Amino acid sequence: MSRWLLHPRLTLLFRLILGVTFVLAALPKLADPPSLAKAIWAYQLVPALVLNPMALVLPWLELVCGLALLAGIWVRAAALWVGALLLAFSLALAVNLAQHRPIDCGCFGAAGPRTEVERLTDMRRDLLRDLGLLLLVAQVLAATAPRKP
């Protein structure tokens, strides 16, 4: 890979972007877990048994990993979590988009009332955003890969 792609300053920028995004995404969900459960339920992908534990733990995971990325602590582990979460969010959005099921992303808390067309447009935008963030995660992971002696 080109040297500039793994430049430490680029890694710093990317982990700060990821950290801020995940902390901002976590805060409204932490403030209102029932709304998050409702949002996850709307995806129709999570079994009822897992729904509420997921809604209760997921925002904390986002916050802890976001803070770790911002502070530069355990960056690789936090980036792995963030990558896994983004992958899961992207898949969930893609499945619902493929089925033309307009839902609220729930990514940054509850959204206001919107039409179905607006929802589908926002879902496409959210999917693109998540895929873009996944590229940032890939850079951070590549830059923090353990070097073989």
Place this chain on the structure above:
Amino acid sequence: MRPPWHSTTFRVLTLGAISLLVAVLAHRVAAPSRRLAWRSTLAPSPAPANPPGLPERRDQPLPSPSSPEAPPQGTKPAAPAPRAKPTPTPAPAQPAPTPAPITEISSQEAWQAFLAGRPFLDARRSGEFTEGHLPGAWNTPVWEADLDDRLLDFKAQRRPGAGDAIVIYCSGGDCRDSHLLAEKLLAQGYFHLLVYRAGYPDWVAQGHPVEKGGR
């Protein structure tokens, strides 16, 4: 040899464990209106098998408001019990049997049910309920942790029979909360559930009376 806390796997698991621990602690101190039960109330839970002290009620005539009967927690689960055919005994108040246990009703039918004094359950969040609700409606937020307690309170005070009409509403549009609550009540043995689909926004738009404040 590297210590274990230098391993990425250890760190990934630790981050997960920290999140879980904090989630458990935060759940304990969450305000009731922001608390989510660990176990989803959406999964149709089987109704208790006739708790002691409560008569078994499968199908029955509508109880009078002053009836000393116990609330119907002990009803048979789920299956929409068909109503008995009208007997020769005078029972003029018995409404026609409903074809489906959960029926969507129009704005006009909701108003008629309101005038007839049917109980209304508000399935929205308790914050929305406080901002405004149908007069006399019960605050039964389907996504909040104390839903079961609120339903018990409703049953204890209102004492609805299994076949009594119960109207449920939420925010209209694509809101499914009233359907979720209806399915929960159906699993508890109630089989005359009327979902006012257009919900609270329609009620306000129709100029019907509203009430503010929580309970």
